[in-house]
Amino acid sequence: MPLINADLHIHSKYSMATSNRMDIPTLAVESAKKGIQLVGTGDCLHRKWLDEIKTLPEVADGIYGLNQTKFVLTVEIEDTDRVHHLIILPSISKAEELREAVEPASVNIDSDGRPNVDMSGAQIAQLAKDAGALIGPAHAFTPWTGMYAYHECLEGCYEDMTQYISFVELGLSADTDLADRIKELHRLTFLTNSDAHSPWPNKLAREFNRFKMEDITFDQLEKAILRESGLGPQMNVGLFPQEGKYHRSACIRCYQQYTLRECIMKKWRCKCGGRIKKGVVERIEELSDTSSHPEHRPPYLHLIPLSEIIMLALGTKSIHTKQVKHNWETLVKQYGSEVTVLLDTELDSIEGVDPKVKKAVRMFREGKVKVTPGGGGQYGKIEIIKDDETLPVEAESTGEFQRSLLEF
Ligand SMILES: [Zn+2]
Ligand SMILES: [Zn+2]
Incomplete structure (x- = not known):
């Protein structure tokens, strides 16, 4: 089908x-x-x-x-x-x-x-x-x-x-x-x-x-x-849900993050005096009453937009630079779409882009990314891990999701 x-x-x-x-x-x-x-x-x-x-x-x-x-x-x-x-x-x-x-x-x-x-x-x-x-x-x-x-x-x-x-x-x-x-x-x-x-x-x-x-x-x-x-x-x-700006409970003024226990003890007030906004993680923790998945639930694949992978690979500050656009357009033209590039293409066949970009796409597929959670209105941060860097436990646990779409 x-x-x-x-x-x-x-x-x-x-x-x-x-x-x-x-x-x-x-x-x-x-x-x-x-x-x-x-x-x-x-x-x-x-x-x-x-x-x-x-x-x-x-x-x-x-x-x-x-x-x-x-x-x-x-x-x-x-x-x-x-x-x-x-x-x-x-x-x-x-x-x-x-x-x-x-x-x-x-x-x-x-x-x-x-x-x-x-x-x-x-x-x-x-x-x-x-x-x-x-x-x-x-x-x-x-x-x-x-x-x-x-x-x-x-x-x-x-x-x-x-x-x-x-x-x-x-x-x-x-x-x-x-x-x-x-x-x-x-x-x-x-x-x-x-x-x-x-x-x-x-x-x-x-x-x-x-x-x-x-x-x-x-x-x-x-x-x-x-x-x-x-x-x-x-x-x-x-x-990655950690990238969301309300993933963790955090102060809306200084973005300091707190656990649910800490929030309750501090009566949702940050040490800076600002208000702590309850994050998605803590809200779900409050409501949680099971830990299983229903039979019908499909897998969830965590994705980083290709333009951001290119931006990270090239070390530019924004996706709106000539370099990022050029690499993105080249890849999308070559393979027909971003989804194909990110998930369904044999990496060795990629041509015409900066080798750093190719490497970053591979690292992403292997789940070698590190995510710093967001909260209080501030987006989380994502980094591609360098080859020689040891993987933090948090990032390792996301690795299994980075499979080709063709596997499903
Ligand atoms: Zn809305
Ligand atoms: Zn604060």
Whole structure:
């Protein structure tokens, strides 16, 4: 059965703090370079964005296409408790219906692609059901806007609509091993999406899902998320969760990190006087009631965006330098996409790039990376370990995940 790489949560240029290059032609080109076949439109309740989506031909049931990239309608909504929900819709007419239903409860539906809606999670889930859409909490564990930041369990948020929830989006600071420590999530499919605000190759599809699907239609995607008819997620791919900016509990002013025990003893106040923000690790520790994985759970592959591997290899400070761009473009042109370069290509065949880049890709595949965890709003840091350096225990434990995608 064909395998489809999908990034189902991004934001358009009509959301707050997004790049004005988050338009459909750019997304189509950049997704193809990354190796992503199916992209969520994001922001599909926004009038102008929806009008732009409408200019695309419907290439299959509920799927809109530009060249080789396919789009499915998605939107993120913030509810009355500040919880974010991801919704995946079956058609433009259903998006119009949902828009009409939430419009009276939203003051910013036409100014922000991610609207605030003055409704509970349960009310929004009911509307999603009415529209034949899929819904689940977005980046469920993050402080500020994650479902578990405000609720102890799914039912606290979705009440009598809980059974309709079909997935949970893990967010950048969590992975499968962390999320499966909460028993109520075992029946749900895990989604790993980028939540990208710009089309740069280290943002778009920095996390994605690989689904077994016959072809790309809404119906097939729905079956894959519900794991019906032999379809389903085959792999979750994402950043090392330590890289996320809310991975550990830390002070939001000086970023000093604390264990859960220390946080409680210090009453969530840092020694500098700043507030300690609870990290994803500590939140999951509080909620944890199991340590197993359900049978259906696919493997989680930890990934570093290729542009960042190149940046680390060349020792530049940003991915936006000529050197990094040149090496990235050369590799992507040679192999067709970033995913192919990172996971599926025989390394010896790589040509036309700096030897340091080739070596760094190999080190990444062998799991020779060191991750310093983030917290309190500060991203974690990643380093490629030098050949002669001994591996820290923490990095060694990640090694087993760095297998070729072809193995699955
Ligand atoms: Zn969000
Ligand atoms: Zn502090």
